[in-house]
Amino acid sequence: MAGMTPAGMGIAPVVTAAGQDLSDADIMLRVKAGDSAAFDYLVQKYRRPLVSFMYRMARNSAVAEDLAQEVFLRVYRSRNTYEPSAKFTTWLYRIATNLAVNHARDTRYERPEVSVSLDEPDEETGTTFELRDGKLTAEQEMVRRERLQAIRSKVEALPERQRTAVIMHKYQQMDYKQIAEVLKLSESATKSLLFRAYETLREQLKDFI
Amino acid sequence: MTCKQIREKMPDVAAGLAGTTSEETRHLATCASCAGELEEFRRTMALLDEWQAPEPSPYFDIRLQARLREEISRPQAGWLAWFRHPVLASAFTVLMGLGIALFVADHHGAFTTQDDSIVAADIQAQPGTAVSDLQTLEKNHDMLADFDLLDDLQVQNNVTANP
Ligand SMILES: [Zn+2]
Numbered sequence: 001m002a003g004m005t006p007a008g009m010g011i012a013p014v015v016t017a018a019g020q021d022l023s024d025a026d027i028m029l030r031v032k033a034g035d036s037a038a039f040d041y042l043v044q045k046y047r048r049p050l051v052s053f054m055y056r057m058a059r060n061s062a063v064a065e066d067l068a069q070e071v072f073l074r075v076y077r078s079r080n081t082y083e084p085s086a087k088f089t090t091w092l093y094r095i096a097t098n099l100a101v102n103h104a105r106d107t108r109y110e111r112p113e114v115s116v117s118l119d120e121p122d123e124e125t126g127t128t129f130e131l132r133d134g135k136l137t138a139e140q141e142m143v144r145r146e147r148l149q150a151i152r153s154k155v156e157a158l159p160e161r162q163r164t165a166v167i168m169h170k171y172q173q174m175d176y177k178q179i180a181e182v183l184k185l186s187e188s189a190t191k192s193l194l195f196r197a198y199e200t201l202r203e204q205l206k207d208f209i
Numbered sequence: 210m211t212c213k214q215i216r217e218k219m220p221d222v223a224a225g226l227a228g229t230t231s232e233e234t235r236h237l238a239t240c241a242s243c244a245g246e247l248e249e250f251r252r253t254m255a256l257l258d259e260w261q262a263p264e265p266s267p268y269f270d271i272r273l274q275a276r277l278r279e280e281i282s283r284p285q286a287g288w289l290a291w292f293r294h295p296v297l298a299s300a301f302t303v304l305m306g307l308g309i310a311l312f313v314a315d316h317h318g319a320f321t322t323q324d325d326s327i328v329a330a331d332i333q334a335q336p337g338t339a340v341s342d343l344q345t346l347e348k349n350h351d352m353l354a355d356f357d358l359l360d361d362l363q364v365q366n367n368v369t370a371n372p
Contacts, residue, residue, distance in 0.1 A: 043270070043273065047265050047269060047270075047273075048264065048265055051262070051263070051264075051265045051269070052262035052263075055262040055263060056260070056262060061263045061266075064262075064263075065265060065266060065269055065272070068265070068269075069269070069272060069273045069276055072273055072277075073273075073276055073277065073280060076277060076280065077280070144259075147256070147259065148259055148260060151256065151257060151259060151260045152260060155257075155260075169220065169221075169224060169226075170224060170254065170257050171257075171260075171262070173224075173226060175221065175226055175227075176221065191217050191220075192217070194220045195216070195217060195219070195220060198219075198220050198223075198250060198253060201253055201257070202249055202250070202253045205253065205256055208256055209249070209252045209253060209256055
């Protein structure tokens with residue numbers, strides 16, 4: 001794969017000679033035909049959403065990057081057998097979900113409780129906080145971190161399918177239909193799955209709402 | 210329009226993934242319970258927004274590129290891949306050694322196969338003596354050890370063939 005697009009470069013739209021936009025499935029068919037630029041395009045388009053999906057599934061940014069790369073490697077490996085029977089993103093998120101769920105199962109007993117302490121920078125995100133800029137008082141910052149920790153741990157505590165559905169719905173902006181396809185559920189089952197998940201979150205986070 | 214119908218749609222409406230139809234808007238205007246529920250959903254969604262994800266690191270593409278190169282340069286599961294497996298490579302070395310030993314032994318007329326047993330006669334030991342019996346046991350032991358290695362090799366091949 002000689003010509004991977006450098007980081008930060010914009011995603012050039014892939015268009016046909018007739019000037020029509022190609023679907024991701026069409027672009028995947030180009031990858032299948034050996035077009036490495038087509039693969040670069042998919043990487044540039046989906047690396048950010050995949051890293052953020054994996055981060056919320058695995059709650060660790062280094063692991064998230066590793067898993068997101070693994071998704072792309074699997075896409076690349078399966079290029080020869082790819083059939084555009086489902087929407088490209090459905091296929092992509094199915095690969096991602098399987099990887100994330102397996103990772104969570106494999107490391108279930110290794111993962112420490114999420115803790116966000118006031119004194120240390122957030123190890124998981126490397127995020128710098130507004131505290132340093134003096135925008136928040138130490139007390140406000142503490143409250144904010146407590147709230148963040150509650151959000152993470154309550155999402156984490158949801159049953160596996162509810163958690164995956166919430167992460168796809170809330171953070172990946174995927175609709176019921178798409179989530180249903182990824183999880184191989186009916187649309188109505190997905191609706192009630194999400195409804196129950198949000199009800200639980202609303203109840204458990206009510207002190208912060 | 211029932212309360213149940215509109216509530217099912219609330220996660221999408223609260224997340225901004227769907228709008229409300231005029232019928233739903235009318236229902237929300239008259240049903241305080243549903244309006245309150247939607248408001249709570251909105252607040253929950255806003256709270257969940259606080260959990261931000263990091264951007265991909267600047268090394269993401271470089272690492273992916275390296276992993277892809279490794280993937281592409283990895284030889285397909287042909288006979289050459291066989292040499293890359295350390296266990297198989299050492300088993301191969303043993304087999305080569307065994308082959309050379311057999312070749313050399315054959316030239317010296319050392320091994321004679323009789324009824325599936327191997328009789329060692331490279332040193333001038335009289336058949337039927339204690340020395341020749343010990344030599345036979347020694348050779349059989351070596352041969353059985355080699356057979357174990359061959360068994361291992363067979364298993365490893367199966368593993369490689371059906372990953
Ligand atoms: Zn109502």
